[in-house]
Amino acid sequence: MTKTAPLRTARPVAAEPMASLKGLLLEWLPQQRWFAGKDRPVTDLKLLSMTELHPGCLHLLVHAEHTGPPTPGVSRPGDCYQLLLGARRELPPRLAEAFIGRAGSGPLAGLAVYDALREPRSAALLLDRLRHPGTTGPLSFERDTSVCLPAGLAPRLLAAEQSNTSLVYGDQYILKVFRRIQPGINPDWEVPWALARTGCTRVPAPTAWFRTSQPFEATLGVLQPFLPSATDGWTLGLNALAAENDFTRDAYALGRATAEVHQALAAAFPRAPLGPEAAPQKGRLAQEMTERLHATARAVPDLRPYVTGLSAAFASLEADRPAQRVHGDLHLGQVLRAGSDWFVIDFEGEPSRPLAERRLEQPAVRDVAGMLRSFDYAAHAGRPWPPGWADACRAAFCTGYAEAAGQDPRTDPVMLRACETEKAVYEVVYEARHRPDWLRVPLSAIRRLSAGAAGA
Structure with missing residues (x-):
């Protein structure tokens, strides 16, 4: 397990982009398979954290607020979600499914906003961050240095319905990006990491992971070996x-x-x-x-x-x-x-x-x-x-x-x-x-x- 070291000074990102994003996200979020609050209207979105991962790609943690009592076992008064959003003037046809909407006001006015996890370039850069441990703003990227993590693995998005988003890289690794974020250590990193230390081979061991320190400590994603023939x-x-x-x-x-x-x-x-x-x-x-x-x-x-x-x-x-x-x-x-x-x-x-x-x-x-x-x-x-x-x-x-x-x-x-x-x-x-x-x-x-x- 590596210690994090600064990669670079994080570029400050103002909260103003939410003026461009809130209306689009209020409509888009409830349509996502991993959104937990479908039983109650979303009344507001509050920005908890925003970091520029690379030019044109923002990492956000947003809190969705609801009206009405939560459904037992499904949702609570509000939930925190992890988003990676891209913005560009024109979206190529291959990214049509990633399109969220076109911002009508604010600093992103006129730009097409999309889910960056569906863009191969952003997905590849995310893996590159995991290959080079360090920090960007509140985000920490870490990996098991005993494992050689190759460069240039082509990403593809898994289409299966699930409560998170998973990316496969070169049929060698799979990255699970947690969508609903709660404070603390996610057991999907904690348990496989502990089992790997015991020599258990029934569970793929974590190769790399990333987490945040703001607005609270939380696990954001885990990279593990992929079993293509399974x-x-x-x-x-x-x-x-x-x-x-x-x-x-x-x-x-x-x-x-x-x-x-x-x-x-x-x-x-x-x-x-x-x-x-x-x-x-x-x-x-x-x-x-x-x-x-x-x-x-x-x-x-x-x-x-x-x-x-x-x-x-x-x-x-x-x-x-x-x-x-x-x-x-x-x-x-x-x-x-x-x-x-x-x-x-x-x-x-x-x-x-x-x-x-x-x-x-x-x-x-x-x-x-x-x-x-x-x-x-x-x-x-x-x-x-x-x-x-x-x-x-x-x-x-x-x-x-x-x-x-x-x-x-x-x-x-x-x-x-x-x-x-x-x-x-x-x-x-x-x-x-x-x-x-x-x-x-x-x-x-x-x-x-x-x-x-x-x-x-």
Whole structure:
């Protein structure tokens, strides 16, 4: 890990450009996949930080303010977003998708404003900053000096929907640029960096990263090795379903890989009981799960008929469980298979939850529950799906996990059911907000979990 040294004196950037940008951004931001406040109108944008990365390219941190109460699990009263914006008189046709708008007033009047992460030149210069550690204004660029980071790698933007923006360089590295910024260390840098120190090979190690010191300390982006021949678990699962192929061997191997990552996490970070300093204490875990359930039911009426049954799943949680750092948002889209090996990526956790909460120790079974829900999602994504496909994959995953970890998550059915229920509740509010046509998938699980918890 390198220490930062000044690259150059940062050119001062006045706040006046917001007079040109605010109107454009108020319209553009809510249309972005990674914008969290789609449920409430944006009333104002406040500039928190602005730095000129290179002539014609501005790095901004802006705070979006909203009206109305936030939707549970989706957004808070306001969010900070990271933007890289370019401005030029004319935009070439190849950058048409990057176009945000033409400024009508202020110092950028008449210029075309665009998302600079979609411009190859700006994307290439961003990698160059990471190759040469140092500071520009409040921005610090750092890297692992034991790794040779080559120059001249051509950038391309990943088109897949996600809550951040990812750039691939020469099919060798992938840079994740975090869009929603919260104070503190982002676990998508912290966890892979710690795991690399333990020798864990299931998680690509960070090669370079950048952060800011204003208006608060925060991680802004992470560069890691890219696996060009790898396929994500979601695609593999859907392909198996479409061909009516067995997926249990893959699920078994994925269970083993998940257990290995959990063991590495336990070695890299101190383990703790479910106490007040680390994770919810005895009785508190059930209380927090129940509170989120009721808040979600107020926002999504479809959930209300099942609240009583689902509450029973949480009420049974009375005993303490050991806790450790976990992935936090594990599902088939967060794992990659290259050859016969599984890799785990994206340790950011559920982006809608506060960063401090995502860094807390949790029961490892929460990751297991997330993957079990993902098998259910895959089975419901295709029509028709083979009966029992998800159940067979879920069983194989748990078997593989148990053999590698020495402990079967199914031996604690109360905790497993509670974590599955909590995950399904989270999915309900997510789908209601982003993909209403998919709401049927978590609601199907809600009906099953509600009946099961009541019967138990």
